[in-house]
Amino acid sequence: MRRYDWWNDEYYNEELSLDEGACDLSRLASGNAAVLDSHNRWGLNGQIGVVERAWIENGEGRAVLRLSARDEIAGLVKDIVDGIIRNISVGYTVQRYLVDRKEGEVPTYRAVEWQPSEISFVTVPADAGSSTRQSPDAAQGFPCVFTRASAPTNTQEIDMPNPASTPANAARAADAAPANDNPTPVAPAAAPANAVADANERAAQINELARRHGMDDNAPAWIRGDLSVDQVRAQILDQLATRDQAAGGNLNRVDTVVDEADKMRAAAADVILARGMVVDPSTRERVRAANDNPYRGMTLLEMARFSLERLGVRTAGLNKLDLVGRAFTQSGSDFPVLLENAMHRTLQAAYAIAPDTWSRFCARGSVSDFRAHPRYRTGSLGNLDALNELGEFKNKAIPDGEKASITAGTKGNIINLSRQAIINDDLGAFIGLAAMLARAAKRTVEADVYAYLASNPVMGDGFALFSNDHGNLESAGAPTVETVDAARVKLAAQKGVGNNDFLDLRPAIWLGPLSYGGTARVINSAEYDPDTANKLHKPNKVRGLFRDVVDSPRIADSKWYLFADPADAPVIEVAFLDGQDEPFLDMEEGFSVDGARWKVRLDFGIAAIDYRGAVRNG
Template sequence: MSKPSQKWYSIRARAVSAAAAAALAAGGTAATSAEIFIYGDIGESWWGESVTAADFVKEVAALNVDELTVRINSFGGSVSDGIAIYNALKRHRAAVTVSIDGTAMSIASLIAMAGDTVEMAENAILMIHAPWVYASGNAVALREVADYLDTWSQAMSNSYAAKTGRAADDMLALLTDGVDHYYTAEQALAEKFIDSVTTAMPIAASHDLSRFRAIPAAAAAFNLKEKHMPHPNPAAAAPAPAAPADPAAQAAQAEAVARGVQAEAQRRTDIRAAFASFAAREGVADLMAACEGDTQCSVQSAREKLLAHLGKEGTPVAGNIVTVEDEQDKFRAAATEAILARAAARDDKGSPVRANAANPLRGYKLLDLARACLVRAGVKVDGMGQMEIVAAAFTQSTSDFPILLENTMHKTLQQAYALAPDTWSRFCAIGSVSDFRAHPRYRVGSLGNLDVINELGEFKNKTIPDGEKATITAGTRGNIINLSRQMIINDDLGAFVGVASMLGRAAKRTIEAAVYARLAENSGAGPTLDDGLALFHANHKNIAAAAAAPAVASFDAGRVQMAQQKDVSGNDYLDLRPAIWLGPIGIGGTARVTNDAQYDPDTANKLQKPNLVRGLVRDIIDTPRLSGTAWYFFADPAEAPAMEVAFLDGAQDPYLELQNGFDVDGARYKVRIDFGVAGIDYRGAHMNAGA
């Protein structure tokens, strides 16, 4: 059974005062005014109202007055009707004052923006949210509905922007984030939605709030027993909102509203406090705004959402476990920084490490750090000797001392490794292996060109060619260093920071030496491949026919020979080009002149003949690790790798492990790196025996 129609507004002309009547009688003019009450659901809506805005617009247009007061107590309704009402009020010649008596929610809040002056009772509520609608249909129809709602949001944003003076995009954000944004009178004034706050007004009844997803306590206080707000009596000469007959009930209601407003303000304050420490993190500001705007979001729920957001920046260990830096992590980081600064260590860029002025451990000696670690672990150190303090710092299960020393050494090791120069990475490919077994490297054959189809249209079967295989195996290199109690007491930073730095450089040199040792195998012909031949071999057609020093002719001959290499199946040319020159340091200068000279350095008249091989290679590596006169061309290792260095699980940096020693009066630190070197394909390399 349908609900009978009910007007959600009433319009009344105000009585002319005696003074105004006298002025009119004397031939003068007097301002005339009217009062409009929007008390109920607006327009034709799902909530039962069937009186449209067309009636309202006609009645307002007919008002020949100078002043209009629009009183609002509505939870919204039809968006299209609300926009029509807004426009009707904006274009009326009268000065429009809007008074929010109780609630101005949804489209009712937009109507309120039509006032030249907007005032709001101190216990009233303003709410802004995205337009929404019930819809059904297929995907196409629902997409059209979504576009329709976006259009309304865009139109509404302009009205809010016009009132507040803020950008339309800022207002559009309130209409597209899916959150109901509630404002007390004080908050609405701060956001410039209104111009002033008036004395609190008692509210007699309210609407059904079930349509809204989230209602704050301040708004819920209005939701009494009645389902619809009673309208003022149109016959009354001086209308006013109905008040509860019982003063006690009125006072209780006002108190409930005040408590609700206070609770909402406190909720927002607590959420902002919880987010304050992480405000600079990406996305935190947006999440905080969403939690504040969602009145159903408690402070605890907001904290959980923040923790989940921060967890996205870390790596889960098991399930949704989030690691956030705690006081212990900060202590270890400060101690590590203090030790590195005192040891004059370098960072990854080669700059000296300096302790932050705010670092509380700045200037601490190793013994001071050992004592601080014990105190943090709850150990009383009063009366303990230096040896006892150091011994306890190493053996106390909850002491941070061994860990912070390990962190310091590991960081020093990594930095020294990163800064140490190498040449192998410039001409070798870098790979990964999962264990210490031999790992294959396959090169797939090609099908060759497509066959011509005969006159019968017959297609021939093509045999899938076999490929080639190379293998690479990783091994372990490492050492153990010991850190004694005496070194700690003597504050011997060089004993472990300096040694760790040397071990980092040694790890980088270890790989460098291993690569050149493989290249030196078979009298400089390189490692043996899986075909039983050396990397450089006459059968591989990658050795120069005429041995020669670096020169234009020998460079060009090497270029031609490399370009003529064919794929695994011998079907087509690979057309490779040299990218790196490698040779002994004694002939590196000659190689640079040959590669960089504008004119041919080998001709008598250098101004007459351009250098045919100028810029042939992008990188020239000369090293004392090679001796004799032989030199090499390598193609780009990313295109045609000839040699590969593979690391266990792809870990290219050395690894440090700690073990409290029993046979050493202190601790033992083991440094290791797992890698292997192998020749994998001869086609991307060329050798000249030199002269």
């Protein structure tokens, strides 16, 4: 971007480096950075969203934004979604420029240390690639170090405020932009060298004080108001005292947010997951280790050594087997904990992304222990009685309810990690086994639900879940418009507990074998009756009847089902102990195994709690 340096009276080309370590994404990646409308940071109305996360990939800055749902900016958000507003500008500050001057050419100011602070949607960006800015933060005069590159004599550094960084200077520079690459601008009156140096020093000290005490927004006014550094210190002390009093005198305190040991263990787990190519379920992307991660590039054996050395344990002279054994048994060692963290996160990630179908037609519940837990369904009152003139109101009998129960059980396995696997840095024996256990846990619930459904269990009233006594069983037949409509009628005709009134339930899910799945989708989406034998177009009377079609190879026969929404009329419930619907991991140092072993368990139960919300064909 062509800019103008009012301090040195010259034009220059500004360039932002994306070399490793040049761009500090901490503010954008913090989750607190704002998404603005055209860099409007002077009021809350200018913020239209927040930056969820940001990263650099293949030489490009990328970010995930979450936009506000406020009514007053709904049109703006719609234009962004529709691709009408698509230009991006980034507000940033520069901490260090590398200045490259060549004879007869416009100098290049290359920002080699810079920090993005906000992302704005704009009409016309400074860069056609939409990855630059007009930065309000840069307009605050943050101090910046200019380093001369390719200098004819020697390299020197000077502290100066960011040139062309105030809104007034930016506007003047834009107005004075040349029509060619080698302009001869009208130079402003030069200030005495000593005066300029003193002003730069005062601005740098004021900005440093403001940044240190979280008062960056006040720095421009202090600088423009010609306040001395001592006067600024006095104002800062007054504001800190006021802030401290408003906070009840507890401003000056130290809070431990994350323990250092926990940070190191999490960093090691990140490296193990990154090397194991584990996918983060929240982003659906591979876990990546930060560049400054102290465990980056370490093998499992090196992590064991590092864990011991952090405790002050000498590892010189230890063979590999002894070193790994000491890492497991040494009191206070991080090694077994960081392995457990990595195993647990792998287990959760693999379990979260493994597919299932039971959750689409079953209700999800929770139990507090392994005893039988009742599930009650209350009866419904009949219609109100007619009342003659001056007649008495009659008491209404409250019908009895119905009761079902559900009990949780435990399923699990143990896996071992030997010292040899750690020495060989065998992540397949570590990460791979954890992922396989997670998928096995997900399949276990899936298989148990379908086995329970196929068993057609007997309920508390003595009748099978699907039976003529419950009025939810249709004659066997392939899914057609007529058979689906007959099941719909039977579902809607169910009455509540006490038989006082119709529930009028509507089908939401079709469930059946793979061989019928395609036919069910055709029936649900066809505009005309696909079963019509003649050439006349007959409208499909069950079009769009259900919102989901679930076909599974676990249904081995030709039976198919219509389920109401489980939120409205649950039929089968899957309950997890204390609501913990993910596998649980326990670790212990192996005695019979030369290493460590992990126990994975899942506590859940399955039960039919009502028959009214489903109809079976066959």
